[in-house]
Amino acid sequence: MNKLLSASLIYTSTNIINRLLPFLLLPFLTSVLNKHEYGIISMTEVFINIMLPIISLNAFGAISRKYYDKINDFGSYIYTSIILNIFMFIFFSIIFLVFSRLFTKLLGFELKWIVVCLLIVFLKSIFQTHLTLLQITNKPMTYGILQILNTIINFALTIYLILNLNFRWDGRLISQIIGFSIFAIFSWYVLNKKYSLRNYQKEYAKDIMSFGVPLIPHSLGGMLITMSDRIIITSMVGLAATGVYAVGTQIGMIIWMVQDAFNKAWIPFLFSKLKNPSKVNNLMIVKITYIYIIVILMLTLLLYLSSNMIVDIFIDSKYKDATQYIGLIGLGYAFNGIYKMVSGPLFYFRKTYILSYVTAITAILNIILCILFIKLFGTIGAAISTCLSFFIGMVVVWYFSNREYKLPWNLRGE
Numbered sequence: 134m135n136k137l138l139s140a141s142l143i144y145t146s147t148n149i150i151n152r153l154l155p156f157l158l159l160p161f162l163t164s165v166l167n168k169h170e171y172g173i174i175s176m177t178e179v180f181i182n183i184m185l186p187i188i189s190l191n192a193f194g195a196i197s198r199k200y201y202d203k204i205n206d207f208g209s210y211i212y213t214s215i216i217l218n219i220f221m222f223i224f225f226s227i228i229f230l231v232f233s234r235l236f237t238k239l240l241g242f243e244l245k246w247i248v249v250c251l252l253i254v255f256l257k258s259i260f261q262t263h264l265t266l267l268q269i270t271n272k273p274m275t276y277g278i279l280q281i282l283n284t285i286i287n288f289a290l291t292i293y294l295i296l297n298l299n300f301r302w303d304g305r306l307i308s309q310i311i312g313f314s315i316f317a318i319f320s321w322y323v324l325n326k327k328y329s330l331r332n333y334q335k336e337y338a339k340d341i342m343s344f345g346v347p348l349i350p351h352s353l354g355g356m357l358i359t360m361s362d363r364i365i366i367t368s369m370v371g372l373a374a375t376g377v378y379a380v381g382t383q384i385g386m387i388i389w390m391v392q393d394a395f396n397k398a399w400i401p402f403l404f405s406k407l408k409n410p411s412k413v414n415n416l417m418i419v420k421i422t423y424i425y426i427i428v429i430l431m432l433t434l435l436l437y438l439s440s441n442m443i444v445d446i447f448i449d450s451k452y453k454d455a456t457q458y459i460g461l462i463g464l465g466y467a468f469n470g471i472y473k474m475v476s477g478p479l480f481y482f483r484k485t486y487i488l489s490y491v492t493a494i495t496a497i498l499n500i501i502l503c504i505l506f507i508k509l510f511g512t513i514g515a516a517i518s519t520c521l522s523f524f525i526g527m528v529v530v531w532y533f534s535n536r537e538y539k540l541p542w543n544l545r546g547e
Contacts, residue, residue, distance in 0.1 A: 143398075147277025149390065154284045156447075158291060159383055162305075163449040165295060170302040172372030175379035176241050177306060179360040181250050181257075186352030188221040188251070189258040190214070191345035193265040194480065198344065200269050201404065208328030211266075213337040215259060215321075215330070222255040239364070241372055249306050256313035263320035268397055276397075279316065287312040347486045354492030358499045358522045359465075362515035365503050374512055381455035381516070384443055385462025388433050392470025395425065403477040407538070415540050422474050423544075433467040436460070458516045465520035472527040478538035479530070487533050495526040 162171060192214035199210055226248055229236055233244040240247065260283070267276040290308035294300040300307065324330055363382075367375045399421075406414040437460035444456045479487055499522035506514025535542070 143273040143277060147273070147281060147394075149394075151277070151280045151284050154281075154288045156383070156387075158288055159380065160447050160449065161292060163380060163452050166302060168373035168376035168451065169371075170376070171379065172367065172374075172376035173242055173302045174305050175363055175375055175382075176367060176372070177246065177250055177302075179363050180240055180247070181254055182360060183353065183357070184225070184251060184254045185257065185261075186349055188218055188225060188254045189261070189345075190217055190221060190341060191348040191352055192217065192258070192341050193261055194348060194485075195341045195344040196262060197265055197269050197400075198480075198483075199340070200266070201408070206332070206334075208324075208330050209332040209334050210337045210341075211262065211324060211328055212330040213333050214262065214341050216333050217338060217341060218255060218258050222251060226251055239368075241367055246303070246306060249310060253306070253309050253313055256310070256317040259317040260313060260320050263316075263324055266324070269401055271401060273398065283312055283316050286315065344483070344485065347489050350489040350493040352492075354489070354494075354496035354526075357496040358492075358519060358526070359469075361496070361500050362503050362519050365500070365507065366512060366515055369504070369507055370512060377452050377455050378458055378512055378515065380448060380452045381458030382462050384440065384455070385436070385459045385466060387436055388429065388463040388466040389469070391432060392429055392466060392473065396470070396473045399474065400477065400480075404481055407478060407481045412541075416544070419540050419542055419544060422471075425474055426471055429467045429470050433460075433463045436463045457513055461513075461516035461520045465516075465523040468520070468523035468527045472523070472530055475527070475531040475534050478534050478540075482537060484533075484537055487537075488530065491526060491529050491533065495522050495529070498522060498525065 162174065166174070196211060196214060200207065204210065229247050229251070230244065233247070236247060237244055260279075264276055264279065267273075267279070287308045290311055291305050294304035294307055298304070321330070363375050363379060366378055403418065406418055440456050440459040443459075444453060448455065476488060479485065499518055502518035502521065503515050506518045508514070510517065
């Protein structure tokens with residue numbers, strides 16, 4: 134319990150610093166870029182986040198789970214995952230080249246920047262593999278330092294490129310290419326030194342894909358719930374509206390920052406308890422979950438009450454309408470955090486197909502609701518549909534998780 138609290142505190146602290154820097158970048162970007170340009174930046178972020186689970190094949194989860202099997206050639210397993218990532222990067226670069234007209238119209242930026250985004254995804258996947266291994270080996274401090282350094286480099290380069298070299302929104306992408314290249318090379322060096330990365334093995338490739346591929350609909354569903362709103366707003370309203378909405382989303386992500394930090398400490402702790410099941414361990418899981426729910430909802434309420442003040446102080450006045458989205462987006466991320474807490478047993482017992490089905494259905498529902506609500510209520514409808522979709526996903530996954538592994542939610546240890 135003390136180890137969980139200690140790790141959670143470190144993850145939360147480093148995550149706050151890591152997320153605070155992009156938040157501090159927000160006033161700069163909103164002051165030098167118009168709504169249309171900030172909308173493009175938002176769309177590139179959407180695209181990168183959607184493509185990450187596809188190109189990486191969710192290998193981070195497979196690596197995390199395989200670590201607990203204590204295999205002798207773990208380095209081969211990591212190496213195999215990276216080779217698969219290279220293949221996926223090449224494959225999708227060709228796909229987007231062939232269908233370039235369709236995707237440039239949908240995303241709102243040119244083909245060359247689509248390829249740049251795919252390269253960022255690949256480099257990020259190598260860095261994320263390193264971070265995953267630091268997480269499961271309980272090295273939160275090193276994890277935090279690397280994340281913060283990466284963010285600082287991206288932060289500094291973005292400002293330098295825009296102010297001194299006359300880049301516009303594209304300076305954000307160039308800074309990420311440089312930053313993730315540095316940390317991908319460093320991650321390869323460290324992982325190769327520790328685990329000896331060599332020997333691609335077909336059986337490991339099959340294992341990675343059997344674990345990760347079923348999770349792609351789950352990961353994409355989660356991404357679509359949080360990001361399809363911006364794609365739909367761009368299509369139905371325009372990039373300028375997307376830019377304003379994205380600012381509100383960025384501030385609402387403060388709740389995501391907190392829940393994601395705790396989840397990084399929670400997963401190793403939860404897996405260790407599930408590996409040694411007992412009434413005491415099960416009751417501890419439930420109690421921590423309930424405390425977490427209370428805390429995350431209180432933080433969400435606090436964010437909502439202070440949203441006007443945050444926008445007035447930090448954001449350029451032309452983005453003032455972003456205030457109306459913050460509370461709903463924050464509440465949606467709170468529901469997503471609870472979802473992460475209760476879905477752990479499904480990951481541990483390899484029932485990831487359940488998550489895929491639930492998330493895919495929820496994502497489709499979100500797209501339908503988003504289109505309908507935007508027509509009925511305007512852009513705020515996108516925030517409503519996102520929040521509602523996260524709530525539905527949380528409730529359904531909680532039900533299936535409890536069916537797979539019974540926990541004493543009545544607090545009686547039964």
